[in-house]
Amino acid sequence: MQPVQRPGGRSARVRTAVHEAVLDLLREDGWDDLNIALVAERSGVHQATIYRRWGTLNGLIDDVVHERLSQGSPVPDTGTLRGDLEAYALRLADDVAGPMASLYLRAAMLGSRGPEGETYMLNRAVQLQAMLDRAAARGERPPTLLELLEVVIAPLYYHAVFFNRPVGPDHARSLVDRLLALCGSSP
Amino acid sequence: MQPVQRPGGRSARVRTAVHEAVLDLLREDGWDDLNIALVAERSGVHQATIYRRWGTLNGLIDDVVHERLSQGSPVPDTGTLRGDLEAYALRLADDVAGPMASLYLRAAMLGSRGPEGETYMLNRAVQLQAMLDRAAARGERPPTLLELLEVVIAPLYYHAVFFNRPVGPDHARSLVDRLLALCGSSP
Numbered sequence: 001m002q003p004v005q006r007p008g009g010r011s012a013r014v015r016t017a018v019h020e021a022v023l024d025l026l027r028e029d030g031w032d033d034l035n036i037a038l039v040a041e042r043s044g045v046h047q048a049t050i051y052r053r054w055g056t057l058n059g060l061i062d063d064v065v066h067e068r069l070s071q072g073s074p075v076p077d078t079g080t081l082r083g084d085l086e087a088y089a090l091r092l093a094d095d096v097a098g099p100m101a102s103l104y105l106r107a108a109m110l111g112s113r114g115p116e117g118e119t120y121m122l123n124r125a126v127q128l129q130a131m132l133d134r135a136a137a138r139g140e141r142p143p144t145l146l147e148l149l150e151v152v153i154a155p156l157y158y159h160a161v162f163f164n165r166p167v168g169p170d171h172a173r174s175l176v177d178r179l180l181a182l183c184g185s186s187p
Numbered sequence: 188m189q190p191v192q193r194p195g196g197r198s199a200r201v202r203t204a205v206h207e208a209v210l211d212l213l214r215e216d217g218w219d220d221l222n223i224a225l226v227a228e229r230s231g232v233h234q235a236t237i238y239r240r241w242g243t244l245n246g247l248i249d250d251v252v253h254e255r256l257s258q259g260s261p262v263p264d265t266g267t268l269r270g271d272l273e274a275y276a277l278r279l280a281d282d283v284a285g286p287m288a289s290l291y292l293r294a295a296m297l298g299s300r301g302p303e304g305e306t307y308m309l310n311r312a313v314q315l316q317a318m319l320d321r322a323a324a325r326g327e328r329p330p331t332l333l334e335l336l337e338v339v340i341a342p343l344y345y346h347a348v349f350f351n352r353p354v355g356p357d358h359a360r361s362l363v364d365r366l367l368a369l370c371g372s373s374p
Contacts, residue, residue, distance in 0.1 A: 150342040154337075154342045154345035155341040157345060158336070158337070158340070158344060182369075
């Protein structure tokens with residue numbers, strides 16, 4: 001009896017192996033040396049398969065970025081404004097650190113063109129607004145979405161992405177403190 | 188009588204023409220279509236000259252970025268903390284808008300590797316700290332450098348570079364207001 005053919009399963013495995021190879025190579029050597037021959041060697045997937053599926057190195061990198069963006073992650077719902085903001089800030093600080101920083105930069109460079117980037121940002125904005133609305137419904141005094149973006153999220157990106165200096169947990173919490181003080185919610 | 192030979196002058200003119208061609212092409216078509224043949228055509232400089240001087244397209248782009256970064260611009264000295272901060276914020280908002288946004292992103296991607304990027308950031312930090320020290324010497328209550336970076340500069344980069352949505356003058360001033368309120372300097 002022949003094994004069941006699962007082209008979807010194999011296709012997904014190939015995609016995962018190739019994506020992981022791209023991330024490993026970025027982590028080790030950065031962008032300069034990245035090429036499809038290296039990705040093929042690292043992933044164990046034939047170069048021809050990679051070219052057939054992704055066309056070019058840029059096409060492959062775009063696919064990695066968009067897959068990471070589309071994974072996203074649910075915004076926190078801890079029951080308090082401070083709890084939600086701290087959980088979100090701590091996760092984002094982690095998320096933009098390390099080799100992902102250059103992928104986010106890459107996404108940002110593509111962002112003004114690609115609809116995927118805009119869809120992601122719009123979805124994320126809607127989710128964050130819902131998080132703030134839940135706080136207001138509980139009688140808390142949440143900041144505006146713009147204040148959250150500018151006071152907490154922008155500095156997290158700034159430190160990690162521009163300066164390759166990720167923000168630690170205490171620093172991330174201090175940004176949340178600043179935001180809560182700004183909207184009159186600090187204790 | 189032969190004209191005086193000025194290889195430095197010609198070399199500088201070639202560099203300017205090639206840099207301007209890169210910026211024009213970025214402004215018009217973005218990164219995807221940029222290549223040395225197009226830069227040669229636009230600048231009127233032979234491809235062979237460009238390859239000899241810059242080696243690769245990446246080498247050329249790095250040179251453009253580093254030249255823009257090294258030009259910098261003096262930090263303001265208007266006589267008041269608010270005046271300095273507003274002048275700085277307004278200029279930065281302009282500076283990171285438009286086609287320069289992608290050059291800054293490119294610089295950020297190179298930043299963690301290149302010593303030029305770090306030298307630029309360090310020089311800039313020293314200048315900004317001197318601006319804040321002048322305010323303290325006048326008896327004003329300036330923010331810390333970190334507060335200035337996080338509350339004003341990070342959002343300016345965030346809006347312009349990540350979202351291709353430059354910050355207008357009123358918005359830039361509101362960031363300065365927030366910073367002054369934070370350090371107890373607002374009226």
